[in-house]
Amino acid sequence: MRPKITLKDIAKELDVSVSTVSKALKNSNEISKNTKDKIKAFAKFYNYRPNTIALSLKNKRTKNIGVIIPDIVHHFFTTVFRGIEKYANQRGYNVIICVSDESHEREVINMEMLANGSIDGFILSLSAETQQKNDFRHLQELIDQGIPIVLFDRVTSEIDCDKVILNDRDIAYEAVEHFIKSGRKHVALVTTDSYFNVSESRRDGFSDALRDNGLEVDSNLILTLPYNLDNDNLILQFFQSNTIDAVLCVNEIFAIQCMSLIQQIGYTIPKDISIIGFTNGNLSKFSNPRLTTVAQHGDEMGEKAAKLLIDRIEHKTEGTDFITQIVKATLIKRGSTIN
Amino acid sequence: MRPKITLKDIAKELDVSVSTVSKALKNSNEISKNTKDKIKAFAKFYNYRPNTIALSLKNKRTKNIGVIIPDIVHHFFTTVFRGIEKYANQRGYNVIICVSDESHEREVINMEMLANGSIDGFILSLSAETQQKNDFRHLQELIDQGIPIVLFDRVTSEIDCDKVILNDRDIAYEAVEHFIKSGRKHVALVTTDSYFNVSESRRDGFSDALRDNGLEVDSNLILTLPYNLDNDNLILQFFQSNTIDAVLCVNEIFAIQCMSLIQQIGYTIPKDISIIGFTNGNLSKFSNPRLTTVAQHGDEMGEKAAKLLIDRIEHKTEGTDFITQIVKATLIKRGSTIN
DNA sequence: AATATGTACGAAAACGGTTTCGTGTTGATA
DNA sequence: TATCAACACGAAACCGTTTTCGTACATATT
Numbered sequence: 030m031r032p033k034i035t036l037k038d039i040a041k042e043l044d045v046s047v048s049t050v051s052k053a054l055k056n057s058n059e060i061s062k063n064t065k066d067k068i069k070a071f072a073k074f075y076n077y078r079p080n081t082i083a084l085s086l087k088n089k090r091t092k093n094i095g096v097i098i099p100d101i102v103h104h105f106f107t108t109v110f111r112g113i114e115k116y117a118n119q120r121g122y123n124v125i126i127c128v129s130d131e132s133h134e135r136e137v138i139n140m141e142m143l144a145n146g147s148i149d150g151f152i153l154s155l156s157a158e159t160q161q162k163n164d165f166r167h168l169q170e171l172i173d174q175g176i177p178i179v180l181f182d183r184v185t186s187e188i189d190c191d192k193v194i195l196n197d198r199d200i201a202y203e204a205v206e207h208f209i210k211s212g213r214k215h216v217a218l219v220t221t222d223s224y225f226n227v228s229e230s231r232r233d234g235f236s237d238a239l240r241d242n243g244l245e246v247d248s249n250l251i252l253t254l255p256y257n258l259d260n261d262n263l264i265l266q267f268f269q270s271n272t273i274d275a276v277l278c279v280n281e282i283f284a285i286q287c288m289s290l291i292q293q294i295g296y297t298i299p300k301d302i303s304i305i306g307f308t309n310g311n312l313s314k315f316s317n318p319r320l321t322t323v324a325q326h327g328d329e330m331g332e333k334a335a336k337l338l339i340d341r342i343e344h345k346t347e348g349t350d351f352i353t354q355i356v357k358a359t360l361i362k363r364g365s366t367i368n
Numbered sequence: 369m370r371p372k373i374t375l376k377d378i379a380k381e382l383d384v385s386v387s388t389v390s391k392a393l394k395n396s397n398e399i400s401k402n403t404k405d406k407i408k409a410f411a412k413f414y415n416y417r418p419n420t421i422a423l424s425l426k427n428k429r430t431k432n433i434g435v436i437i438p439d440i441v442h443h444f445f446t447t448v449f450r451g452i453e454k455y456a457n458q459r460g461y462n463v464i465i466c467v468s469d470e471s472h473e474r475e476v477i478n479m480e481m482l483a484n485g486s487i488d489g490f491i492l493s494l495s496a497e498t499q500q501k502n503d504f505r506h507l508q509e510l511i512d513q514g515i516p517i518v519l520f521d522r523v524t525s526e527i528d529c530d531k532v533i534l535n536d537r538d539i540a541y542e543a544v545e546h547f548i549k550s551g552r553k554h555v556a557l558v559t560t561d562s563y564f565n566v567s568e569s570r571r572d573g574f575s576d577a578l579r580d581n582g583l584e585v586d587s588n589l590i591l592t593l594p595y596n597l598d599n600d601n602l603i604l605q606f607f608q609s610n611t612i613d614a615v616l617c618v619n620e621i622f623a624i625q626c627m628s629l630i631q632q633i634g635y636t637i638p639k640d641i642s643i644i645g646f647t648n649g650n651l652s653k654f655s656n657p658r659l660t661t662v663a664q665h666g667d668e669m670g671e672k673a674a675k676l677l678i679d680r681i682e683h684k685t686e687g688t689d690f691i692t693q694i695v696k697a698t699l700i701k702r703g704s705t706i707n
Numbered sequence: 708a709a710t711a712t713g714t715a716c717g718a719a720a721a722c723g724g725t726t727t728c729g730t731g732t733t734g735a736t737a
Numbered sequence: 738t739a740t741c742a743a744c745a746c747g748a749a750a751c752c753g754t755t756t757t758c759g760t761a762c763a764t765a766t767t
Contacts, residue, residue, distance in 0.1 A: 030514045033484070035753060046717045051755060061715060082424045082485040083753035086722045091421065093464070093486075101453070102446040111440055114467055123481065125432070125464045128453055142462065145372070146421040146723090147432075175369045285654040292656070311651055315624040317631070374723060385747045390725060400745060422723035425752045485753090 034075045043071060085146070094338060095143040096126045097136060097153035099183070104281065104310030105327050106154065109181060112331020113152055120339050122149075133158035137167045149342045150177040152334045155185060161224045163187070177341040181334045184226060191337040192353040193330050197227050200323050200358035201234030201277065204305045207321075207360060208275035209242050211367040213303060217250040217276040219264070219283045231279050231307070254283065264290050274302055275366075281308040284320055288365065304365040318364030330356050373414045382410060424485075433677060434482040435465045436475060436492035438522070443620065443649035444666050445493065448520060451670020452491055459678050461488075472497035476506045488681045489516040491673045494524060500563045502526070516680040520673045523565060530676040531692040532669050536566050539662050539697035540573030540616065543644045546660075546699060547614035548581050550706040552642060556589040556615040558603070558622045570618050570646070593622065603629050613641055614705075620647040623659055627704065643704040657703030669695050 040047045045064065053060045053068035054077070060068075071077075085091040094117055098106045114124050125148055127139035136156045143151070151171065159165070160183060168188050172178055181193040208216050218235045221228045236246045252267045254260045260283075267273075268291055278284035284306025288298060296302050298318055306313060306322045313320035333354050340346045362368045379386045384403065392399045392407035393416070399407075410416075424430040433456055437445045453463050464487060466478035475495045482490070490510065498504070499522060507527050511517055520532040547555050557574045560567045575585045591606045593599045599622075606612075607630055617623035623645025627637060635641050637657055645652055645661045652659035672693050679685045701707040 031512050032514055036755095037753075047754085048718075048756080049716060051753095052716090055755090059715065064715080078480075078484045080425075080485040080753050082421060082430065083722090084755085085421045086419075086425050086724090086752090087754050087756095089722070101450050102443065104441065107441045107446060111467065114440075114465075118466075118478075123464055123466070123486065125462055126453075127457075127462070128450065139457075141417070145417045146419040147462065173370050175371055282650065282654075285650075289654060289656060311621065311624075312654060315621075315628060315651060316654075317628060317656060375725095376723075386724080387726080387748075388746060391746090394725090398745065403745080419723050422752090423725085425722090425754095426724055426726095428752070 033080070034072075034077050035080065036077075039068065039071055039075075039077065043068060090342075091147060091149050092121055093123045093125050093148045094335070094342075095140070095148040095151045095153075096124055097129055097139055097151065098126070099129050099131045099154060099156045101126075101128050104312075105182075105308050105325055108325075108327025109154075109331040109334070110327075112328035112333075113335045114331075115328070116332040116335040117339065120335075122335075122339060129156040129159075131157040133162055133164065140167055140171065144171055144174070144176060148176075150179070150338045152179045152181060152331075152338055154181050155183040157225070160185070160226065161222075163224075177338060179334045179338045179341075181330050182227060189351055191334075191341060191351050193334045193337065194353065194355055195227070195325055195330070195358050196355050197230035197358075198234035198237070200360065201231040202238040203234075203360055204277050204323060205235055205238035206242065207305065207362070207366060207368075208277075208303055209238070209244070211303065213275035214244060215247075215250065215272050215274045216244070217252065217267070217271065217273045219252045219254060219267075219276060219278040219287060221279060222253060222255070228279055231277075235277060260286065261290060265294065268294060268296075268302075276302060276304050278304065278306045281306050281310050281312045281320075281322070284322070284365075285312045285316055288316060288320065299364065299366050303367060305360070309361055313361075313363070316365075321363045321366040321368075322361050324359045324361050326356050326358065372419070373411075373416050374419065375416075378407065378410055378414075378416065382407060429681075430486060430488050431460055432462045432464050432487045433674070433681075434479070434487040434490045434492075435463055436468055436478055436490065437465070438468050438470045438493060438495045440465075440467050443651075444521075444647050444664055447664075447666025448493075448670040448673070449666075451667035451672075452674045453670075454667070455671040455674040456678065459674075461674075461678060468495040468498075470496040472501055472503065479506055479510060483510055483513070483515060487515075489518070489677045491518045491520060491670075491677055493520050494522040496564070499524070499565065500561075516677060518673045518677045518680075520669050521566060528690055530673075530680060530690050532673045532676065533692065533694055534566070534664055534669070534697050535694050536569035536697070537573035537576070539699065540570040541577040542573075542699055543616050543662060544574050544577035545581065546644065546701070546705060546707075547616070547642055548577070548583070550642065552614035553583060554589065554611050554613045555583070556591065556606070556610065556612045558591045558593060558606075558615060558617040558626060560618060561592060561594070567618055570616075574616060599625065600629060604633065607633060607635075607641075615641060615643050617643065617645045620645050620649050620651045620659075620661070623661070623704075624651045624655055627655060627659065638704050638706050642706060644699070648700055652700075652702070655704070660702045660705040660707075661700050663698045663700050665695050665697065 036047050036050045039050045050068055053065045100106055117124050129136035133156055136159055165187050179191045184192045184194055205216055239246050264287055278287055284304055288304055291302050306320050309322045309324035313322040375386050375389045378389045389407055392404045439445055456463050468475035472495055475498055504526050518530045523531045523533055544555055578585050603626055617626055623643055627643055630641050645659050648661045648663035652661040
């Protein structure tokens with residue numbers, strides 16, 4: 030075993046002081062060429078790398094950013110994460126990730142765990158429970174301590190910080206108009222409980238599009254599903270007891286479930302019923318027919334969030350107001366709608 | 369802004385020494401009850417939390433583990449990650465994750481980046497390129513430095529360390545026998561290039577099962593697909609120009625693609641052709657028919673890997689030989705096979 | 708010859724903790 | 738009353754860096 034070498038080791042071996050070694054390796058012109066060459070050669074030979082922890086302590090900057098997401102086995106969040114990681118690495122940052130599992134408590138614990146020096150800032154998407162409880166004290170606490178935070182996708186207006194969101198309302202509007210343009214008149218919405226800010230925005234876009242096109246918003250055509258349960262019966266009943274010729278689903282799973290059950294009932298997609306989902310993941314790409322879907326551009330959201338955060342950490346946005354960036358979703362038209 | 373409070377701050381405020389504060393907060397009996405109470409109350413009021421970085425430097429242990437995976441937008445890897453994170457958090461560890469994106473260079477860069485003090489050990493699954501090049505010097509280097517490593521799923525016999533793998537050969541064998549028991553005689557395999565150790569094992573299980581059941585291994589019935597390309601034509605041609613009544617696919621995407629194209633050709637699943645895939649993700653759960661699949665129990669692999677690593681870090685396995693743990697896959701029988 | 712100017716390096720403090728060791732004060736014991 | 742242990746605390750070292758400041762020596766300037 031050949032443990033890592035330190036400045037002190039080099040200094041002792043070459044019979045100079047630690048400060049000389051440090052300066053030599055930074056090519057300081059306080060040190061003679063001769064000494065520098067000697068030290069550099071030695072350091073290179075023994076593959077010297079400065080200890081990151083010591084640097085963090087000294088600089089009070091870790092070059093780590095903490096990411097808290099509600100779920101990791103989830104297409105959208107992983108794409109966002111990929112965007113964050115890609116951008117952060119480019120700027121020399123590591124990413125520490127924690128999963129809140131939709132739990133408020135785990136969100137708080139994870140953030141507190143990381144906030145004691147481990148990271149320079151947070152990127153997070155609120156857990157379901159946090160949104161439900163409307164309890165953001167842990168965020169405010171960290172902001173008060175001077176730790177920058179960027180919220181993405183599941184955000185809240187209660188906290189003043191940089192944010193990255195999707196144009197949820199507008200893309201839902203666009204999706205519904207896409208239905209209407211192909212002659213659909215009975216457009217349904219399958220959504221989650223409204224404490225999710227994104228669900229609310231999507232519902233707004235849905236309703237606005239109907240009204241603007243002279244259609245009535247029928248609350249019977251809005252199905253609200255609990256998050257992680259077996260919803261098959263609710264969905265079946267919904268489509269059997271209502272006249273529906275198009276349905277917008279706020280996520281991919283709902284869309285695929287609906288598609289499957291609709292077909293099971295005996296309807297043909299998109300002839301009888303058109304479907305549009307959110308999240309352009311593999312489920313949408315490989316379904317039969319292919320699912321028309323809202324691409325949320327998670328990579329882009331991640332990159333934007335990381336840029337906002339790192340600029341804030343490095344004081345590049347010193348003094349400027351907090352920024353909310355909007356990522357524009359795209360409607361990917363495939364076989365589940367008439368295009 | 370109210371920055372974090374340090375031992376020194378408390379000491380100054382209460383007019384005692386830093387050492388007294390430190391001891392008091394650790395409830396040392398060197399300190400009088402009176403002083404302890406005073407210090408604890410003060411610390412609690414100001415929400416004192418020891419600085420993790422300082423502790424890391426002192427203890428030469430960070431309580432961080434590094435995870436390197438080839439891809440994050442990937443069901444299997446995310447489930448493994450979830451297992452790692454869950455177990456690691458229980459034991460007070462954070463998880464730093466980096467994505468190699470199947471690139472050898474990124475794998476090396478990421479590991480070097482983390483190896484300078486940021487983490488106490490690594491859990492990784494080799495990138496495609498690393499397996500292809502058979503270049504594991506970066507791993508050996510870290511092991512020589514005394515940094516423990518646990519490999520999972522995509523492992524190599526060239527490196528001596530703890531490992532967690534799936535019983536790939538056996539489960540492939542079981543899958544093929546499942547086909548044969550329902551009367552299938554022309555079993556095909558859709559796989560990736562063999563430099564993946566897992567693909568090789570699965571191919572072995574496939575071949576062995578055929579031979580053991582008196583069937584011939586026909587190399588025409590083995591389709592090797594490149595990793596991330598549009599393979600539709602290759603697949604179509606494969607099924608059109610061969611007599612096939614069952615197909616084992618080494619991953620979920622291949623399985624879903626095959627299912628879709630097979631149906632497109634006009635065959636019925638599972639009447640004409642049965643399908644089994646690997647990875648029990650959403651694609652398999654929501655396909656039509658539901659896909660019979662090999663559940664790889666990523667959570668369990670992750671937990672096992674994390675346990676092995678942390679035990680190694682904490683010297684609980686001091687001196688013992690390196691361990692290879694095998695996770696037993698399960699065949700989930702659904703509609704794409706005759707059960 | 709006295710002074711100024713570089714040059715090349717080392718000592719020490721700092722980051723925020725933990726821990727070992729030393730020490731002044733108190734009360735008990737012989 | 739002298740001795741000793743127990744108690745309660747502080748000083749200092751240490752982890753691995755960076756950086757400021759001081760300084761010995763050589764050379765240049767007047």
